[in-house]
Each structure stands twice: as C-alpha cells, then as structure tokens.
Amino acid sequence: MRVLVAGGAGYIGSVVTAALLTARHEVTVLDDLSTGHADAVPAGATLAAVSLHESAPVLAEVRPEAVLHFAAKSLVGASQQRPHEYWETNVGGSLALLEAMKAADCRRIVFSSTAATYGEPESVPIREDAPTRPTNTYGASKLAVDHMLTSYAVAHGFAAVSLRYFNVAGAAYGLGERHATETHLIPIALEVAAGKREALTVYGEDYPTPDGTCIRDYVHVEDLADAHLLALPAPAEGEHRIYNLGNGTGFSVQEVVDAVRQVTGHPVPVVVGERRAGDPAQLVASSDRIRADLGWAPRHTDLAGIVRDAWTVSQAR
Numbered sequence: 001m002r003v004l005v006a007g008g009a010g011y012i013g014s015v016v017t018a019a020l021l022t023a024r025h026e027v028t029v030l031d032d033l034s035t036g037h038a039d040a041v042p043a044g045a046t047l048a049a050v051s052l053h054e055s056a057p058v059l060a061e062v063r064p065e066a067v068l069h070f071a072a073k074s075l076v077g078a079s080q081q082r083p084h085e086y087w088e089t090n091v092g093g094s095l096a097l098l099e100a101m102k103a104a105d106c107r108r109i110v111f112s113s114t115a116a117t118y119g120e121p122e123s124v125p126i127r128e129d130a131p132t133r134p135t136n137t138y139g140a141s142k143l144a145v146d147h148m149l150t151s152y153a154v155a156h157g158f159a160a161v162s163l164r165y166f167n168v169a170g171a172a173y174g175l176g177e178r179h180a181t182e183t184h185l186i187p188i189a190l191e192v193a194a195g196k197r198e199a200l201t202v203y204g205e206d207y208p209t210p211d212g213t214c215i216r217d218y219v220h221v222e223d224l225a226d227a228h229l230l231a232l233p234a235p236a237e238g239e240h241r242i243y244n245l246g247n248g249t250g251f252s253v254q255e256v257v258d259a260v261r262q263v264t265g266h267p268v269p270v271v272v273g274e275r276r277a278g279d280p281a282q283l284v285a286s287s288d289r290i291r292a293d294l295g296w297a298p299r300h301t302d303l304a305g306i307v308r309d310a311w312t313v314s315q316a317r
Contacts (some may be wrong), residue, residue, distance in 0.1 A: 002026045003232075004064040004106075006052060006097060007071030008045065009036025011168070011177045012112065012221060016068060018042040018173035019225040028062045030055055031071065040175060052093030056100040066108040066232055067101055069094065072142070075183060076116070079137035090141035091148075098152055109149070110231045113162040115217075115244065115285050117143040120278065125286035128164075128242050135278050150240045159235040163227060165219050165245040166283055170306040172222035176313035185256055186218070186307060190314055193266040200268055202253050204275035213253035215282040217246045220300030220309070230294045243293070246285030251303050259307045 003020055007013040008029030013036070020027050021044045029041050032051040041047045048058045052071055072090045073079070079086045094111075101107065116139030117132045134140040149160040169186045170176075177187045191197045205212040227245050235241050251259075261268050290296045300306055 001066060002028075002062065002064045004028045004030055004059065004062055004067045005045075006030045006055070006067060006069045007036065007112075009033055009038060009041050009047070010070060011175070011179075012224060013068070013070035014040040014042065014175045015172050015221045016070070016225045016228050017045050018175065019229055021045060023229060028058070028064065030058055035180065037178060040178070042173065042175075052089070053096045055097050056103060059100040059104040059106060063104055064106050066110075067097070067106060068110045068112075068228055068232070069097060070112040072112070074138060075181060076136045076138050079141070083137040086137045086141045090138075091144045094145045094148060098148065098158075102152075102156055107156065107158045107237065108232070108235075109158060109160050110228050111145060111149060111160065111162045113146055113164045113242075114139060114142045115164045115166045115283070117146065117164060120280050121283065124282050125246065125284045126244060127286045128244055128289055146242065153238050153240040157237040158240070159237050160240040161231040161235055162240070162242045163231060163245055164242065164285065165224065166217040166285060167219065168221050168224055169218045170220040170222065170300060170309040171313035172225065172309070174313060174316070176310055176317070178317070185216075185253065186260070186310055187314070189257060189260040189268055190264070190307075190311055192268045193260055193264040194314070198269065199271045200257065201271045201273045202257070203273050203279060205272050207281040209252055209281055211252050211254045214279060215250040215252045215284065217250050217284045218303070218306060219245055219247050219298060220306050223298040223300055226299075227290065227296050230296050234294055241293075243290035244285040244287055245290065246287045247298050247301055248287065249301070250282060250284040255303060256307070259303045263304055263307045263311055
C-alpha cells in the first residue's frame, strides 16, 4: 500500500514509518522538520519537507492510498501561552491535509489523537464513552480534529480511526525520543542519570496513591506502532472509529524513578516541588474496545523494559 505519514520525522511517526517499511508498504514522509529530524526518517522512505498547509502538491503526486497523521504541536504549556499556533497547525493544518486527501481521492486515515481530549476524568480507567472536556488548548485542538474526521466520514466517505493515548515511551528500530524542549518524565529522568541534568523535579508527593506520586499510563512506542498498522485497514468508508490505547496499568512517578535507577545503575537526585494545577492523581486508559475489535494488546508492559529500550537508544545517540 502507498502510505503517507504526516509527521514521520518525529518520535512516534518515525517508528511507525519503520514498521510500515518492515511490512513492505511504500512510504512517503511529510514533515516540515520544525520539531522532527531528517535523520530520523528511516531509509527506504521518501521525505517531503513541507508543512501540512503545503501538503496538496505532495498528495497529488504521491496519490497515497492511506494517511497516518502525527504532525502536530504538542506542548501543553505552550498551547496555553500561544494558542494561535495550535489552532493554526493542529486544526488548520489538519483541515488542509484532509482537503488535499479528498482532492487526491485518498479517504483512509489514522489520526494520532490524545487522551488529553478527556481532561480530568470522572473515573479510571478511561473509556471511549467518557465525557470529552479538555483542560488545555492542545487537547481541545486534537478533539476538534476528531470532530472534523467524523464530519468528513459522513460527508465524504472517509474511513477514519482516531487513536487516543497518554504517555508514549521506549524505543524501537533504533529510534527514540529526541525533543528540543523535553517535557516527558522518562527521557528527563534518563538525562539526570546521564549527568545532563542535576535533578528531577517531582511535582507533589501527597496524592492519594500508594506512594503519594501521580500515576500515569505508559505505552511502548512499538506497541503503539502495532496499533496503527492494525487500525489502518479497519474502518469502512463513512466510518470514524475512536480507540484508547493503554498499557493496561499505570506507573507512579516514583516507580519510574526507581526503574531508571535500576536500569542505568546511576543515581537520580529528586527535588520535590509543589503540585501542578490540574494534575489528576491517576490517568490510565482502557484498551478494551481495540482489544475486542482488532485484537490489539500491548506486548511491552514491563516498566524496566520500557526504560531499558529508551536508555539503550539514548546512549547510542
């Protein structure tokens, strides 16, 4: 199948591109390289270094049979400070991509959505029928694209899947996280272990959890890639499916710190800070629906294994 991967020079997009190539698909990566890296695009894929707003000529030339869409701005704090960038890129860019797909007669898409669309949940684990009440512009912009996909499925016969997940971690195909502004717990803890940062700040240790620190859901990036490949052929024309992806359990901040210390053999100094406003005690997604429909289940559920994969690739780089 001819597949276009929007945002394929980023962390998740590059791993999914590698998985697609391994499955013998023909892949074109569309990425403006504003946060992605050209050297992360796996050999065998073609890179078109343009933005979502400039995607029409690329789709007209490539004529893909399907699109996987990862391209987005994704920093929660920045989305609150500079919301126009998030509406312009995440929503405006996605609209341009969908119009380019329609013009190229390509109507199959898997969209990298986010569990941030749910906001602060009423119950955990979070199911797909939970209320969507995002608490930041990033989550709101992703939810807007989910609504856009529903309307394009109804009006134009798109076959669409939105995949919602929280924290992606680990590494695969020699590809791992590499962000100019790092906000994710595991890579930050690994930077502390490697001596690139002095200490890790833990925001609150008095939550109603077993060790007092927040619990979050971590999905291995290779399991995430498996889900995208399973989702690609799943929907019928005119159908928009939404699936949550989770590890099946959650890990606390303290458990992550302990795992990093165990895997690296290095100390990870911790500074305890104040709670951050709006940080729920526990966020874990239910994956029952995608398990029942597509048979997906995470294979990399061991926290130490997830950390070890990330550490190995970061050290090699």
